Amino acid sequence: MGTKTIGIREDVYERLKARKREGESFTDLVDRLLAEAQTDWREGFGxxxxxxxxxxxxxxxxxxxxxxxxxxxxxxxxxxxxxxxxxxxxxx
Missing domain, CATH: 1.20.5 (Single alpha-helices involved in coiled-coils or other helix-helix interfaces)
Structure with a gap:
């Protein structure tokens, strides 16, 4: 699998870096954050x-x-x- 280089603002980089876990790559971090953002619509019921x-x-x-x-x-x-x-x- 290939890689892509993306540009982000310095403040966004710092926010991502603060959320990065020990031993976690930025790819793993972004993947984790995207997975967390995909919520099940039924989650809020009840x-x-x-x-x-x-x-x-x-x-x-x-x-x-x-x-x-x-x-x-x-x-x-x-x-x-x-x-x-x-x-x-x-x-x-």
Whole structure:
């Protein structure tokens, strides 16, 4: 495997150097930091405290009820329109 030379600012170099472990190469350091940065999206689940979780659940339930009510209302409107159309067809 080949190597690449990259340029970085002095302040970034110093920050990397400070995070480098004993016996660790800069390649190993960058590889480790990149691996740490790749987090699993599921990692943060379940970290809400009980109050925040309850508040979130209430908000989600309220949203589901509003969505359901809106869809039911629209469905009734469409059925009424269809019924009126059928009534007009029968009288024509």
């Amino acid at each position: 970290t809400l405290d009980a109050d925040a979780a309850a508040q979130l659940e209430r908000a989600a339930e309220r949203s589901r009820r509003q969505t359901s009510a809106g869809l039911a209302h629209r469905q009734r409107e469409v059925l009424e329109e269809l019924s009126e159309t059928e009534d007009m067809d029968e009288t024509a």
